[in-house]
């Protein structure tokens with residue numbers, strides 16, 4: 001039985017938080033909202049509890065977890081060395097959707113880091129996550145609260161759809177704001193490197209760091225894995241995802257062309273659409289999930305995973321969507337859609353529609 005407790009997003013009541021903290025301290029599993037997606041938390045210093053996370057998610061043990069801290073002051077409890085650049089980044093972006101990969105402290109069990117000598121850490125800004133960390137008084141290891149390889153959860157219903165009866169408790173604090181996961185930035189090597197684009201943009205990091213490197217911007221099957229969890233066929237719905245990339249007009253033309261062909265074959269097609277594109281597809285008998293305006297990538301990121309789940313539930317076999325560029329949150333959106341498409345990116349050249 002998974003206990004569901006509703007909590008106010010801004011001012012979580014102490015009683016449900018205390019119950020959740022007790023579960024964490026006893027070695028149990030609690031899903032909780034962060035500003036990015038829901039996490040599946042366990043006491044990061046208890047390797048048995050951490051092992052339960054991997055079992056509940058059916059996550060391979062080679063994929064390390066992020067350790068969540070109540071404040072940057074707790075960094076020294078879990079990392080062996082805090083470089084100056086980490087202090088500067090923490091001051092600018094914590095609490096918030098930035099994860100730093102740093103040298104692992106001896107207190108952190110190898111189960112958390114998948115046997116590695118680095119540990120990923122972040123301080124979440126969500127009031128419920130903050131209250132839980134404060135009450136538990138231990139760092140909390142938490143991956144996204146979905147079954148491995150599935151779309152990350154942005155509300156409690158998504159968590160239960162994947163993990164009901166596999167975990168002890170869900171704190172329901174409503175929908176998450178950012179909607180895509182944190183940016184994972186490695187400070188373990190000579191150059192700061194984005195291992196996973198996310199809620200903090202490359203441009204924002206560059207304003208603090210100067211130059212930032214992005215690892216594996218477009219991964220291909222068989223690439224060596226720098227961040228072990230960034231496998232292709234990740235964040236994937238059941239349907240086949242087709243991601244179209246190129247200039248707007250030929251891309252829309254090509255999508256309309258391909259859509260007609262899929263429909264002619266009797267397939268059930270779903271469209272992930274920004275509002276501005278919907279007139280181009282008005283005449284087609286398809287299921288559409290809206291992502292909001294292309295002028296607000298914040299809104300698109302927030303809607304993305306829920307929209308993918310809606311199309312899956314509608315039973316479509318193909319999902320068509322277009323790339324929205326690489327500026328700001330666009331890079332994270334592109335990364336997740338590329339993975340959902342398992343590398344099936346259809347690059348449309350000018351004049352070939």
Ligand code: TXA
Nearest residue numbers: 036039064065118119120143144181182227228229230
């Ligand atoms: O927004 C988020 O980051 C959410 C919330 C719950 O905090 N968490 C999340 O965790 O997305 P997860 O486990 O789904 O993704 C963590 C990513 C994986 O790609 C993993 O491989 C990478 O971080 N990672 C964790 N520890 C690492 C390490 N020591 N070195 C390199 N990559 C690491």
Ligand code: MG
Nearest residue numbers: 143144145152
């Ligand atoms: Mg995940």
